[in-house]
Structures are given as C-alpha cells and as structure tokens.
Amino acid sequence: MNLFKHSLIITCLSTSLLLTSASQAKQAEVELIHWWNQPGEIDGLNVIKRAVEARGAKFIETRVPSWEKLRSSIISRITSGYAPAATQWLVDEDIFELRSINALEPLPTLLNGNAIKDILLDEVYREVTSKDELLSLPVGIHIQNHTLYNTKIYTELSLPLPTSWEQVLAQAPLIKQAGYVPLAVSNELWQFDILFNAIMMEQLGFARFQQLYQKHQSMKHLREPFIKSMSIFRKLKILSDPEQPYRDWARSARMVGKQQVAMQVMGDFAKAELTNMDLTAGKEFLCSLSPGSNGNMIYAIDSFMMLNVDEPHLQQGQKILLDAALDNEVQIHYSLKKGSIPVTKVAPDKLDVCSRKSYQLWLNTEKKISTFLGVSNPLRSSFFQTMLNKAWYQNDMTSAQLIDELIEIDESTLKTKHRRQGRASLH
Structure with missing residues (x-):
C-alpha cells in the first residue's frame, strides 16, 4: 500500500510538473480585433502578421464589418471583463478615457534600447501619449483629403490634374463625353463626409477648418x-454614375484602376486596392492631395490599442506586436501595401511615389488636422452625414436650407450642453 501511495504521489507530481511546464511554454499569441476587410487592407495587415510570426508568436485575428461595430464590441467586452489583447483603433480621446479606468496597458517607453519617442514622428508621439505614457501603438498615418487619378484618362484627354473644385467641374463634361465617369463615389455616409471635408478645406482654409x-x-x-461647399457637393452628384448607390468605396477605387473612372476622393488607404490589382503608383494611377487643399493635410492615425490581460502568452504577444509593428522595414512594406505613410522616421526613397510625396509633405508642413470620421466630434459628424445624405438623395431643399437646418440642430445641441454644464456647476 505504501509503495502504491508513493508511486501515486510521484505520478501526480510528475503530471503537475508537466502541466506547469506546458503552461509556461505556451506559445506567445497576438490576439487582434480589426475592421480591415478589403483586399488591400488585408495585404497591409499580412505584412505585420508575417513579422509577428517570424518573431515566434501565433497571430489570431477577428474581423468586424466597421469602425462603429468594432468600437461598440470593444467597449462591451471591456465592460463584461473579457477584453481582447489588442484591437485596431483610430486614435481619439477614447484612449485617454480608457486609460483613466485602467482598461489600457501602457506600452514600454523603450524598444530594443531606443526611446520610442525618438522612433516615432513627433506629431504621432504626441497624439498617443499622456503624461509620458504611450497609450496606443501607432501603425500608419492615413491622409484623408487624398485623390486617386487614372493616368490614361488624363493623358488621353490632355487634362492637367485639377487643383480646385471649379476645375473639377469644368473638366467633367469632357471626361463624360469621352465615355468615362468623372468621379467615383460610394454609398457610405462616411465617404460623403470625406468628400465634403475636402471641399470645405478649400472654402474654409486651414484656420477655420481647424x-x-x-x-x-x-x-x-x-x-x-458652408453653403458654397454644399453647392459644389450637389453638383458633384451628376458626375457620378447610376451604380453609385450600390457600391462601396473599395469597388469605387478599383474602377479608377480599371480606367472606368477619372478620379476618386478618398483616404489614401484606397490606393491599396490599386496596388492589390498589381498597378503601380506614378504609372497606371496618380495621387495628390484633393483639389483646393493648398498643402493642408487632413489625417487619421491607425493604431493597435493594447488592453489589460492577465495571460502571460498574451502579454508576450503584445510585446512582440510592438516590436514587429515599429520595425522600420515592416513600416515601409506595410505602408506600401496599405497605402499609408509610416509613423516612424524612414528614408523617403524607399516609399512609392504617392507615399513619398505625402511623407515629405508631412515632414515639411505644420498644416495638419486630425478629423477622420469626426473622431474629435462624432456627434457633429453625424449631423453632417445626415445632411449630406439628404443633399445627395433628395432634391426638396436648397443648399441654404440644408445648411440652416444643420446649424440649427447643432446650435440646439450646444445650448443643451451649456444648460447641463450650468446646472452641474450649481451643485
């Protein structure tokens, strides 16, 4: 009996040691939720995925349909105590609020012995830090007032790339007469937002747009x-095609690549769809800031937000993701696939002609504004999108009436907020 007990104890201890060893040896894992679903976006993510796997970690991804659904899903999972290890995130004020409730895991300030502050571009570093804590891992900068052009169409018609919206409207009849669609527009409200922002940049100028x-x-x-911008926006409707209500932004981008459409106003991420078609920037298609931008850049920063997790293999995966995403070679190849510009300091000549132009402009101008999808004021952005939807699909209001309605709704919201703040101050 004693021998049996002795053998049983040894067996249990051996099993326990094996289980402990297996637990300790569990492979590092990057668990990422994101909303990159189009072929070009997936090409970009795969650059980071391969870099993660080359560093010995498993890469597990979950795709969701949109930014709004990703945001609500993450908030829900944090609230229920089941946060993912990492999520794609547009840099906004939420990252600071999530840190205040200890939902975020601040990132290391050093990477391979180098200060991350010195690795990142200055503006990028400022946007993702608070009190010297790095709150999100930036992976790419996307220029939003960006336009793709089909090279053959403009060459065939001997047209210069337009530098104003007046010139866009003047060239449109020639493009239509030649059998092409002058402007690719999709059916998403946020795409209307991007287009209208590009028009407003010309009408408002940098200071007022800010x-x-x-x-x-x-x-x-x-x-x-605003009324002038709305008038231009409504004139653009006739430049699109009958299939516009049934098409997303990525299909619109591919129409530029297929020589069906002359131009598309969209974030530079649309370029990734053309690269995915094996087309070359500067050859089959051209890029520039949108007409009327005058060197002013509207941008958004894609990032990976690291959330608080207890599992060692997920914590190790977070460190590996940081190392992979900020590697300069990864940044260059990711930018080439994704259409973005790097968040780190790289040699511009390693980028394609479109990214190089944007990257060099970024380094040499102070006129940069972060407003993509209204992340700085989502409520006001929703008011704009409602108005733009009416303007595009309905014809029962003038441009002035649409703008007056927009301002009235916005003013009503501001007054409500002021009243609430006043009551709160009394207490």
Missing part, C-alpha cells in the same frame, strides 16, 4: 462657406 470639429464651438459664422 475649428470645425472642436467641441462647444458654434458653426454659425461658417454659414456662407
């Missing part, structure tokens, strides 16, 4: 340039 998405800032003084 005020546009500031919270608690009235828009009444912008009524006249």
Whole structure:
C-alpha cells in the first residue's frame, strides 16, 4: 500500500510538473480585433502578421464589418471583463478615457534600447501619449483629403490634374463625353463626409477648418462657406454614375484602376486596392492631395490599442506586436501595401511615389488636422452625414436650407450642453 501511495504521489507530481511546464511554454499569441476587410487592407495587415510570426508568436485575428461595430464590441467586452489583447483603433480621446479606468496597458517607453519617442514622428508621439505614457501603438498615418487619378484618362484627354473644385467641374463634361465617369463615389455616409471635408478645406482654409470639429464651438459664422461647399457637393452628384448607390468605396477605387473612372476622393488607404490589382503608383494611377487643399493635410492615425490581460502568452504577444509593428522595414512594406505613410522616421526613397510625396509633405508642413470620421466630434459628424445624405438623395431643399437646418440642430445641441454644464456647476 505504501509503495502504491508513493508511486501515486510521484505520478501526480510528475503530471503537475508537466502541466506547469506546458503552461509556461505556451506559445506567445497576438490576439487582434480589426475592421480591415478589403483586399488591400488585408495585404497591409499580412505584412505585420508575417513579422509577428517570424518573431515566434501565433497571430489570431477577428474581423468586424466597421469602425462603429468594432468600437461598440470593444467597449462591451471591456465592460463584461473579457477584453481582447489588442484591437485596431483610430486614435481619439477614447484612449485617454480608457486609460483613466485602467482598461489600457501602457506600452514600454523603450524598444530594443531606443526611446520610442525618438522612433516615432513627433506629431504621432504626441497624439498617443499622456503624461509620458504611450497609450496606443501607432501603425500608419492615413491622409484623408487624398485623390486617386487614372493616368490614361488624363493623358488621353490632355487634362492637367485639377487643383480646385471649379476645375473639377469644368473638366467633367469632357471626361463624360469621352465615355468615362468623372468621379467615383460610394454609398457610405462616411465617404460623403470625406468628400465634403475636402471641399470645405478649400472654402474654409486651414484656420477655420481647424475649428470645425472642436467641441462647444458654434458653426454659425461658417454659414456662407458652408453653403458654397454644399453647392459644389450637389453638383458633384451628376458626375457620378447610376451604380453609385450600390457600391462601396473599395469597388469605387478599383474602377479608377480599371480606367472606368477619372478620379476618386478618398483616404489614401484606397490606393491599396490599386496596388492589390498589381498597378503601380506614378504609372497606371496618380495621387495628390484633393483639389483646393493648398498643402493642408487632413489625417487619421491607425493604431493597435493594447488592453489589460492577465495571460502571460498574451502579454508576450503584445510585446512582440510592438516590436514587429515599429520595425522600420515592416513600416515601409506595410505602408506600401496599405497605402499609408509610416509613423516612424524612414528614408523617403524607399516609399512609392504617392507615399513619398505625402511623407515629405508631412515632414515639411505644420498644416495638419486630425478629423477622420469626426473622431474629435462624432456627434457633429453625424449631423453632417445626415445632411449630406439628404443633399445627395433628395432634391426638396436648397443648399441654404440644408445648411440652416444643420446649424440649427447643432446650435440646439450646444445650448443643451451649456444648460447641463450650468446646472452641474450649481451643485
């Protein structure tokens, strides 16, 4: 009996040691939720995936249909105590709020002995840090007032790339007469937002555009340039094609690549769809800031937000993801596939002609504004999108009436907020 007990104890101890060893040896894992679903976007993510796997980690991804659904899913999982290890995130004020409730895991300030502050571009570093804590891992900068052009169409018709919206409208009849669609537009409301922002940049100029998405800032003084912008936006509708209501932004981009459409106003991520078609920037298609931008850049930063997790293999995966994503060679190849510009300091000549132009402009201008999808003021952005949807699909209101309705709704919201703040201050 004693021998049996002795053998049983040894067996149990051996099993326990084996289980402990197996647990300790569990492969590092990057668990990432994201909303990159189009072929070009997936090409970009695969660059990071391969870099993660080359560093010995498993890469597990979950795709969701949209930014809005990703955001609500992440908030829900954090609330229920089941946060993922990492999620794609557009850099916004939420990262600071999530840190305040200890949902985020601040990232190391050093990477391979180098200060991350010195690795990242200055503006990028400032946007993802608070009190010297790195709150999200930036992976790419996307320029939003960006336009793709089909080279053959403009060459065939001897047309210069337009530098104003007036020139876009003037060239449109020639393009239509030649059998091409002048402008590719998709059916997403946020795409209308991008297009209208590009128009407003011309009408407002940098200083006034900068005020546009500031919270608690009235828009009444912008009524006249808003009306001019709306007038241009409505004229653009006739430049699109009958299939526009049934097409997403990626299909619109591919129409440029197929020589069906002259131009598309979209974030530079649309370029990835053309690269995925084996087309070359500067050859089959051209890029520039949108007409009327005058060197001003509207941008968004894609990032991976690391959330608090307890499992060692997931924590190790977070470290590997950081190392992989900020590797300069990974940044270059990711940017070439994804259409973005790097968040790190790289040699511009390693980028394609489109990314190089944007990257060099980024380094040499202070006129940069982060407003993609209204992340700085999502409520106001939703008001714009509702108005733009009416303007595009309905014809029962003038441009002035649409703008007046927009301003009235926005003013009502501002007054409600002020009343609430006033009552709160009394307590």
